Amino acid sequence: MTTLRNIRPTTAGIALAAAALLGLWPLLPAWAAHTAAVSLGGGLVALGLMILIRFGLVSFGQGLFFAIGGYAAALANQFLGITDMLVLSVAGIAAAGTIAWALGYIVRGHRGIFFAMLNLAFSMILFGILAKTVALGSTDGFSVGVPTLLGVAPGPEAGRLTFVLFGFIVISSALVAWMVDRILASPVGYAGQGVRENELRLRYLGVSARGAVHLAYIMAAKLAALGGVFTVLLIGHVTPEDTAYWTKSGEFVFVAILGGAGNVAAPFIAQTVFELVRTFALQYVPEAWQMLLGITLLLVILFLPGGLWSLVDRLRGRNA
Amino acid sequence: MMALAAIVVDSLVYASWLFIVSIGLTLIFGVMNVLNVAHGSLYALGAYTAAWGVGMYVGGAPDAGYVLLAIMLVAAIVVGVLVGILIERGVLRWVYGRDEIVIVLATYAVFLVLEDVMKLIFGPESYIAFQPRFLFGTVSVAGIPYVGYDLLLVPLVALIGVGIWAAIHRTRPGKLLIAVIHDREIASALGINVARFFTVTFLCGAILGALGGALSAPLISVVPGIGVELIVLAFAVVVIGGLGSVEGAAIGALLVGLGRTAAVFFRPELELFVVFVVMTVVLAVRPEGLFGKPQTRRI
Amino acid sequence: MPEALLETRGLGKTFGAVVAAEDVSVSVAAGEIVGVIGANGAGKTTFCNMVTGYLTPDRGRILFRGTDITGCTVGEATAAGIHRSFQIPQLFPGLTVYENLLLSVGVFGHRRPPWWKPLVRPEIQQEARRVMEQYHIADSAETRVDRLPQGVRKLLDIAMAMVGGPAMILLDEPTSGISTEEKFDVMGNVIDALRSSGATVLFVEHDMDVVGRYADRVIAFREGRVLADGTPREVLENPAVIEHVVGRRPPRPTDA
Ligand SMILES: Nc1ncnc2c1ncn2[C@@H]1O[C@H](COP(=O)(O)OP(=O)(O)OP(=O)(O)O)[C@@H](O)[C@H]1O
Ligand SMILES: [Mg+2]
Numbered sequence: 001m002t003t004l005r006n007i008r009p010t011t012a013g014i015a016l017a018a019a020a021l022l023g024l025w026p027l028l029p030a031w032a033a034h035t036a037a038v039s040l041g042g043g044l045v046a047l048g049l050m051i052l053i054r055f056g057l058v059s060f061g062q063g064l065f066f067a068i069g070g071y072a073a074a075l076a077n078q079f080l081g082i083t084d085m086l087v088l089s090v091a092g093i094a095a096a097g098t099i100a101w102a103l104g105y106i107v108r109g110h111r112g113i114f115f116a117m118l119n120l121a122f123s124m125i126l127f128g129i130l131a132k133t134v135a136l137g138s139t140d141g142f143s144v145g146v147p148t149l150l151g152v153a154p155g156p157e158a159g160r161l162t163f164v165l166f167g168f169i170v171i172s173s174a175l176v177a178w179m180v181d182r183i184l185a186s187p188v189g190y191a192g193q194g195v196r197e198n199e200l201r202l203r204y205l206g207v208s209a210r211g212a213v214h215l216a217y218i219m220a221a222k223l224a225a226l227g228g229v230f231t232v233l234l235i236g237h238v239t240p241e242d243t244a245y246w247t248k249s250g251e252f253v254f255v256a257i258l259g260g261a262g263n264v265a266a267p268f269i270a271q272t273v274f275e276l277v278r279t280f281a282l283q284y285v286p287e288a289w290q291m292l293l294g295i296t297l298l299l300v301i302l303f304l305p306g307g308l309w310s311l312v313d314r315l316r317g318r319n320a
Numbered sequence: 321m322m323a324l325a326a327i328v329v330d331s332l333v334y335a336s337w338l339f340i341v342s343i344g345l346t347l348i349f350g351v352m353n354v355l356n357v358a359h360g361s362l363y364a365l366g367a368y369t370a371a372w373g374v375g376m377y378v379g380g381a382p383d384a385g386y387v388l389l390a391i392m393l394v395a396a397i398v399v400g401v402l403v404g405i406l407i408e409r410g411v412l413r414w415v416y417g418r419d420e421i422v423i424v425l426a427t428y429a430v431f432l433v434l435e436d437v438m439k440l441i442f443g444p445e446s447y448i449a450f451q452p453r454f455l456f457g458t459v460s461v462a463g464i465p466y467v468g469y470d471l472l473l474v475p476l477v478a479l480i481g482v483g484i485w486a487a488i489h490r491t492r493p494g495k496l497l498i499a500v501i502h503d504r505e506i507a508s509a510l511g512i513n514v515a516r517f518f519t520v521t522f523l524c525g526a527i528l529g530a531l532g533g534a535l536s537a538p539l540i541s542v543v544p545g546i547g548v549e550l551i552v553l554a555f556a557v558v559v560i561g562g563l564g565s566v567e568g569a570a571i572g573a574l575l576v577g578l579g580r581t582a583a584v585f586f587r588p589e590l591e592l593f594v595v596f597v598v599m600t601v602v603l604a605v606r607p608e609g610l611f612g613k614p615q616t617r618r619i
Numbered sequence: 620m621p622e623a624l625l626e627t628r629g630l631g632k633t634f635g636a637v638v639a640a641e642d643v644s645v646s647v648a649a650g651e652i653v654g655v656i657g658a659n660g661a662g663k664t665t666f667c668n669m670v671t672g673y674l675t676p677d678r679g680r681i682l683f684r685g686t687d688i689t690g691c692t693v694g695e696a697t698a699a700g701i702h703r704s705f706q707i708p709q710l711f712p713g714l715t716v717y718e719n720l721l722l723s724v725g726v727f728g729h730r731r732p733p734w735w736k737p738l739v740r741p742e743i744q745q746e747a748r749r750v751m752e753q754y755h756i757a758d759s760a761e762t763r764v765d766r767l768p769q770g771v772r773k774l775l776d777i778a779m780a781m782v783g784g785p786a787m788i789l790l791d792e793p794t795s796g797i798s799t800e801e802k803f804d805v806m807g808n809v810i811d812a813l814r815s816s817g818a819t820v821l822f823v824e825h826d827m828d829v830v831g832r833y834a835d836r837v838i839a840f841r842e843g844r845v846l847a848d849g850t851p852r853e854v855l856e857n858p859a860v861i862e863h864v865v866g867r868r869p870p871r872p873t874d875a
Contacts, residue, residue, distance in 0.1 A: 124552055128593035132591075185738065186734045193722060197712060201711065206730070291433045293429075
């Protein structure tokens with residue numbers, strides 16, 4: 001597991017990564033740009049799970065907030081005619097934040113499998129609602145139009161992934177990752193370690209463990225929602241099965257565990273690996289894709305408990 | 321009046337089914353503290369194997385009779401033992417002692433692997449084994465005709481439930497098992513072979529999971545993804561009653577059975593919703609379930 | 620008699636059939652060092668649990684500085700200035716001694732920890748180091764605490780309880796698990812450190828020599844009730860106390 005020392009601001013690293021992605025745009029083939037953007041969206045969800053993992057918590061229902069983000073954007077687009085990606089993102093975050101705030105009063109006292117299961121139950125309730133409500137598109141979901149930014153609309157020939165959308169996703173992901181990085185280095189982040197290591201002692205230090213968990217839960221929800229908005233804008237479609245169903249939540253947990261909790265970059269790296277491998281696996285060995293996931297997960301649990309990022313740490317340790 | 325009778329009978333039948341497909345899950349958790357996501361795979365494998373076996377047999381002999389039931393039973397035991405040993409000896413024993421949630425993730429990994437293994441073995445097509453369902457004709461209850469097989473599930477499952485309960489509370493190994501549940505360290509200090517109890521418990525749970533699948537094979541069309549749906553339902557059942565409690569699983573099955581049947585009658589679109597709302601309410605208010613005891617930590 | 624810092628009135632707590640506290644009325648004046656004795660299961664830890672808000676008493680009231688704090692949460696009792704150490708040290712097992720203190724100092728007292736400023740700041744690091752020095756555990760700074768010897772764990776546990784400068788500290792068996800030779804050393808250091816901070820101390824202890832040496836006053840518990848309360852001499856020579864607490868060989872400390 002991570003120790004306190006792994007928490008260090010990587011402002012420069014994040015800025016550099018974002019700049020590199022933006023600079024590479026002209027060179028990236030369409031599929032690569034799409035994969036990168038989708039990985040950022042999914043990575044945000046895994047980043048939220050990573051915060052929870054720092055607190056010693058795993059949610060098997062993060063698809064709930066992913067779906068809330070995606071549906072908030074889709075509904076705002078469909079029924080209110082909003083196309084601005086900034087407004088849609090804020091809508092998704094606000095919706096998820098409000099719901100997580102309310103649900104937080106229930107989950108903040110739960111730990112371990114009870115936390116995991118309660119969130120699973122929440123997400124399955126939403127799945128049940130979405131899949132059976134005709135007004136919300138039932139199992140077919142919705143389509144979403146091509147988004148704009150501050151009045152800048154893409155030309156008709158531009159396709160879905162414009163430089164504007166790409167840039168928006170890259171820059172907001174970087175900003176958010178930077179914020180999370182700071183938060184993990186703040187007393188809240190350390191309180192998370194306290195919850196994970198020994199909640200009793202934390203309480204006797206005058207910290208409200210439940211309050212800290214509540215805060216982390218809301219943050220993770222907002223991240224998942226933003227990831228949901230990005231994904232919907234990129235894919236152009238949202239369905240309950242691809243967002244709220246428990247298998248989707250399981251995928252996010254997989255990515256978070258694969259990346260490890262060592263650094264805010266880890267979930268994004270893991271999500272990129274996940275997307276790339278999926279693309280190739282679905283093409284060449286479609287019947288073995290889940291098997292691949294399962295075996296990888298087992299290997300990580302048994303041999304790499306710190307996830308992919310612990311490899312980076314190991315390399316660094318050797319060089320230092 | 322007729323609607324009421326129908327709801328009661330349907331609920332009972334459905335609850336019996338829920339109980340048999342979830343009891344293995346709660347048994348394993350109660351003894352080993354392992355929340356076994358791969359239970360869904362065991363169910364699916366049991367169903368596939370039974371359906372395949374029945375299909376093979378029916379192809380050859382026309383009036384198959386009770387041989388069909390024997391085939392289903394054997395299928396369940398074979399699947400349960402083979403896959404159970406594989407999971408427990410091959411995976412779980414490497415993660416015993418780690419965080420509860422890590423163990424859940426390990427079983428989730430197994431679940432993912434088995435999903436594809438099934439697709440590789442059985443292919444994407446559906447298997448249908450309706451024949452055993454018509455072995456017992458139809459029975460009329462309060463003027464409504466029911467399939468005999470469905471109704472027989474109720475006493476059969478009640479028997480299995482009572483059997484498990486008696487095995488735990490009325491036999492010597494059962495009493496030792498309670499000691500293991502109570503405190504592993506003390507139990508092993510007393511000379512009880514805890515590892516053996518774990519293996520045996522896991523095998524029993526696995527067989528029960530596969531048996532649930534085998535018994536369901538005549539009721540459903542066996543297709544990829546049935547395990548995915550089953551496991552969340554089974555979670556709901558065992559969580560409501562209290563993870564690890566046999567009586568709890570029975571109550572959970574009855575509650576979910578009643579709720580879902582009522583929903584199907586009055587507001588079909590609420591079917592899934594009802595189940596998880598009950599699960600949420602119980603988890604939120606009494607995470608240890610209706611039958612579990614709240615634990616306070618002594619310091 | 621000076622005004623009481625802590626006062627309990629008729630505290631009672633039962634667990635099923637076990638009476639862990641019954642009509643416990645004691646009062647502790649500011650600056651006192653009170654020793655608490657009693658056989659295993661006498662209700663000493665339960666008393667600490669109730670005073671610090673970990674358990675809510677079934678009956679009775681707790682007053683701190685004259686304010687009723689009955690039913691407070693642990694966080695509120697801590698904020699009011701009552702801290703404690705534990706019979707079994709409560710540390711952050713995966714972190715080093717220094718990290719344990721860094722975390723403790725950095726998060727202390729934030730009901731809602733701020734999320735915008737970094738925890739590791741020079742003044743926090745300095746304070747963590749100072750505490751390590753004060754409790755003589757700086758040699759183990761870089762050791763993960765789950766690999767520490769019991770004596771150091773006990774000291775760290777007390778050091779973490781002292782973070783934030785409590786007005787009153789309850790020590791639950793500070794010397795359990797420490798060899799007889801070292802007990803006086805450790806306890807001497809702790810008492811010195813606590814005295815210099817001006818905290819009022821209540822310590823639970825099975826070793827009567829330690830109690831006799833450091834306590835200004837002794838309270839003896841038996842089966843949840845106060846059996847005797849007075850100067851060390853009065854209490855340790857009280858026939859009932861000798862029969863039920865002291866007379867037997869000191870009970871084995873229970874830190875299983
Ligand atoms: N949370 C609890 N649930 C049930 N019983 C409890 C609980 N906490 C304490 N008890 C019981 O209350 C009684 C008093 O326990 P307590 O821990 O206060 O004793 P103690 O004086 O600290 O003993 P020791 O010297 O062994 O630490 C004991 O019989 C104990 O078993
Ligand atoms: Mg005690």
